[in-house]
Amino acid sequence: AQKVTQAQTEISVVEKEDVTLDCVYETRDTTYYLFWYKQPPSGELVFLIRRNSFDEQNEISGRYSWNFQKSTSSFNFTITASQVVDSAVYFCALRTNSGGYQKVTFGTGTKLQVIP
Amino acid sequence: KAGVTQTPRYLIKTRGQQVTLSCSPISGHRSVSWYQQTPGQGLQFLFEYFSETQRNKGNFPGRFSGRQFSNSRSEMNVSTLELGDSALYLCASSSTGGLDYGYTFGSGTRLTVV
Numbered sequence: 001a002q003k004v005t006q007a008q009t010e011i012s013v014v015e016k017e018d019v020t021l022d023c024v025y026e027t028r029d030t031t032y033y034l035f036w037y038k039q040p041p042s043g044e045l046v047f048l049i050r051r052n053s054f055d056e057q058n059e060i061s062g063r064y065s066w067n068f069q070k071s072t073s074s075f076n077f078t079i080t081a082s083q084v085v086d087s088a089v090y091f092c093a094l095r096t097n098s099g100g101y102q103k104v105t106f107g108t109g110t111k112l113q114v115i116p
Numbered sequence: 117k118a119g120v121t122q123t124p125r126y127l128i129k130t131r132g133q134q135v136t137l138s139c140s141p142i143s144g145h146r147s148v149s150w151y152q153q154t155p156g157q158g159l160q161f162l163f164e165y166f167s168e169t170q171r172n173k174g175n176f177p178g179r180f181s182g183r184q185f186s187n188s189r190s191e192m193n194v195s196t197l198e199l200g201d202s203a204l205y206l207c208a209s210s211s212t213g214g215l216d217y218g219y220t221f222g223s224g225t226r227l228t229v230v
Binding site: 035037042043044045046047050091101102103104105106107108109 | 149151158159161164171172204206208218219220221222223224226
């Protein structure tokens with residue numbers, strides 16, 4: 001069985017603060033992909049990043065950065081100098097090929113509120 | 117390039133009725149997946165279609181069904197609606213559904229069952 005845990009249900013920060021969203025995953029597969037999606041109030045999930053299980057290189061994209069650590073099964077997401085437009089629900093997802101079928105498991109999401 | 121289009125955006129139905137939701141994927145995308153999102157259960161996978169064939173299915177009762185047409189458009193049908201079916205239904209497409217592809221999601225159809 002696979003599982004994605006986002007322990008933080010809601011986070012509030014003041015604009016310009018840094019914030020880290022945690023994601024812990026479980027899978028027995030050795031090949032898998034991890035994703036982060038953003039869901040603004042409009043409802044549409046927006047793809048942010050994907051990382052495969054063989055690439056532990058951390059990534060920075062503008063104010064966003066991701067820290068993937070297989071040793072702790074974590075794929076954390078940091079927003080630097082947060083802005084009000086970052087307010088949304090953020091989902092971490094795990095995609096595997098289990099028994100010949102693609103399987104995607106989403107975490108329960110972390111609601112981020114950035115206060116001006 | 118047009119995104120994933122879901123219609124209708126909002127729907128109100130009565131218990132016991134049936135409903136059909138539509139999803140048009142990005143042009144050229146052959147994989148369409150459906151998800152149900154509720155506050156209590158989060159995002160739950162319903163099924164995935166690829167080239168008109170159901171390739172994967174989640175743990176939902178048989179009242180939930182779907183299909184995909186030759187132009188990759190997909191429909192999802194829910195029969196004998198229950199109050200608990202009230203949710204945001206999201207459709208996602210990808211070009212091949214391969215392991216490394218992220219989805220492109222539509223804005224969803226918000227279904228309210230009264």
